[in-house]
Amino acid sequence: MRYALKFGYHGKNFFGYARQPNLRTVEGDIIDSLKKTMIIEDEKSANFQSASRTDKGVSACGNVLAIDTDFRKDEILGALNAHLEDIWFYGISQVGNDFNPRHANQRWYRYYLLDSGFDVKKIQDAAKIFVGSHNFSNFSKMEEGKEPKRTIDSIDISKENEFIILDFRAQSFLWNMVRRIVKAISDSAEGRLSSDDILIALAGEQKVDLGIASPESLILMDVHYDFEFEIEIKNLSDLKKNLEDNLHKIRTENVFYTQMLRSIEG
Amino acid sequence: MRYALKFGYHGKNFFGYARQPNLRTVEGDIIDSLKKTMIIEDEKSANFQSASRTDKGVSACGNVLAIDTDFRKDEILGALNAHLEDIWFYGISQVGNDFNPRHANQRWYRYYLLDSGFDVKKIQDAAKIFVGSHNFSNFSKMEEGKEPKRTIDSIDISKENEFIILDFRAQSFLWNMVRRIVKAISDSAEGRLSSDDILIALAGEQKVDLGIASPESLILMDVHYDFEFEIEIKNLSDLKKNLEDNLHKIRTENVFYTQMLRSIEG
Numbered sequence: 001m002r003y004a005l006k007f008g009y010h011g012k013n014f015f016g017y018a019r020q021p022n023l024r025t026v027e028g029d030i031i032d033s034l035k036k037t038m039i040i041e042d043e044k045s046a047n048f049q050s051a052s053r054t055d056k057g058v059s060a061c062g063n064v065l066a067i068d069t070d071f072r073k074d075e076i077l078g079a080l081n082a083h084l085e086d087i088w089f090y091g092i093s094q095v096g097n098d099f100n101p102r103h104a105n106q107r108w109y110r111y112y113l114l115d116s117g118f119d120v121k122k123i124q125d126a127a128k129i130f131v132g133s134h135n136f137s138n139f140s141k142m143e144e145g146k147e148p149k150r151t152i153d154s155i156d157i158s159k160e161n162e163f164i165i166l167d168f169r170a171q172s173f174l175w176n177m178v179r180r181i182v183k184a185i186s187d188s189a190e191g192r193l194s195s196d197d198i199l200i201a202l203a204g205e206q207k208v209d210l211g212i213a214s215p216e217s218l219i220l221m222d223v224h225y226d227f228e229f230e231i232e233i234k235n236l237s238d239l240k241k242n243l244e245d246n247l248h249k250i251r252t253e254n255v256f257y258t259q260m261l262r263s264i265e266g
Numbered sequence: 267m268r269y270a271l272k273f274g275y276h277g278k279n280f281f282g283y284a285r286q287p288n289l290r291t292v293e294g295d296i297i298d299s300l301k302k303t304m305i306i307e308d309e310k311s312a313n314f315q316s317a318s319r320t321d322k323g324v325s326a327c328g329n330v331l332a333i334d335t336d337f338r339k340d341e342i343l344g345a346l347n348a349h350l351e352d353i354w355f356y357g358i359s360q361v362g363n364d365f366n367p368r369h370a371n372q373r374w375y376r377y378y379l380l381d382s383g384f385d386v387k388k389i390q391d392a393a394k395i396f397v398g399s400h401n402f403s404n405f406s407k408m409e410e411g412k413e414p415k416r417t418i419d420s421i422d423i424s425k426e427n428e429f430i431i432l433d434f435r436a437q438s439f440l441w442n443m444v445r446r447i448v449k450a451i452s453d454s455a456e457g458r459l460s461s462d463d464i465l466i467a468l469a470g471e472q473k474v475d476l477g478i479a480s481p482e483s484l485i486l487m488d489v490h491y492d493f494e495f496e497i498e499i500k501n502l503s504d505l506k507k508n509l510e511d512n513l514h515k516i517r518t519e520n521v522f523y524t525q526m527l528r529s530i531e532g
Contacts, residue, residue, distance in 0.1 A: 008529060010519065088526065
């Protein structure tokens with residue numbers, strides 16, 4: 001049987017997604033666990049494939065991978081979660097034997113931009129330039145022979161506390177593409193870049209490097225296919241407890257740094 | 267000249283305050299920096315003394331230490347901060363040659379209790395039992411020969427987002443005392459402990475162990491003396507930037523875990 005599995009992880013804890021010798025990576029940890037649990041024997045025979053190999057520092061709430069296995073479907077997620085730290089598996093779906101998670105209908109990335117007093121209208125205007133089909137070679141670390149044309153379905157802008165949220169939706173993105181667009185959008189909103197500068201870079205006729213935004217604020221929110229994932233309830237309460245504990249620790253750090261700032265301000 | 271210095275640190279980054287060989291401690295890092303900057307030659311001749319040796323995991327926004335030095339007063343904090351990570355010096359005051367920071371007028375500790383649906387009235391009722399002068403031997407890890415009587419001036423209860431805040435004020439506290447009282451208060455509010463149980467433990471006539479709350483949620487907010495500290499403005503903008511960067515990182519983690527919980531909830 002072939003299954004698609006949905007999972008999340010926090011980028012801070014890994015040296016990126018793709019396996020690297022002697023470094024902790026998301027893919028490395030997952031494959032180790034798949035083998036330890038005997039869910040797969042090795043990634044080749046299981047036809048292990050991932051939807052998105054996120055950059056170092058980038059997090060995911062909804063990345064997807066696919067494997068072939070004879071393991072009991074209702075025990076896969078529980079077995080994996082029992083062996084993993086900082087990676088949370090929560091959705092599963094049986095798929096066709098030729099299913100490759102790279103071929104998604106749509107990917108959704110969210111960027112949390114620290115709001116240093118941005119004019120949201122200017123962010124929206126700059127974002128609009130990127131929507132639609134363009135040559136994004138200047139907005140990616142291009143791999144040789146890779147088609148630079150991509151179609152961004154939408155970029156939605158919203159505000160939440162001290163963040164401006166940019167939601168990017170497209171069937172596929174090039175390497176570093178979201179972070180390079182975010183950098184151009186924020187520089188444009190702050191007046192360091194004109195829309196003409198962006199248009200010239202988007203034309204792709206000359207090489208332009210407009211910089212890149214930091215990876216820590218980027219989350220792969222979801223990857224969409226023709227099917228829905230079943231959310232596995234059996235181990236969900238343990239997962240929730242684990243995530244809530246993390247959240248509690250972080251919020252305690254949050255109040256500390258807020259207090260510390262108040263203290264030095266006297 | 268003898269100076270009192272005010273500083274903060276996040277407990278997560280250290281194996282406690284008190285120096286230990288081969289472990290990163292607050293005191294160890296501070297003394298190393300005091301020596302490297304030539305502010306002091308060694309802690310003995312400088313009569314290095316600290317107000318509070320907080321437990322492993324406990325943070326401080328306003329701990330205090332004192333040293334003798336001939337260093338220029340207006341350069342001490344800047345020199346120290348340039349050499350330190352995760353410790354922030356921000357206040358200074360010249361003091362008498364016999365000043366010992368342990369002898370404070372009042373210490374203020376704050377505990378951030380995760381609000382799991384507490385009845386605040388019950389928290390307040392339990393807290394009241396501890397205010398005033400009591401034998402706290404059952405609410406501390408007693409050091410031999412140490413006087414177990416202490417006087418708690420006040421315990422103020424307030425709410426902030428998902429936390430119930432407990433503010434403890436007293437001239438001095440015993441080792442672990444705040445965390446042991448917090449544990450008894452929260453157990454009492456949740457009905458696992460009666461006020462009689464607490465009164466018996468407070469009488470101190472028999473040994474009772476009512477447990478201890480986790481250190482990560484405890485902050486030494488301030489230590490008060492007869493004098494005020496001068497807030498050093500020169501390096502304040504760098505300090506602020508550093509703290510704000512930390513805060514931004516934490517808030518980005520916060521939004522990730524919040525999103526991740528939303529994702530698994532479907």
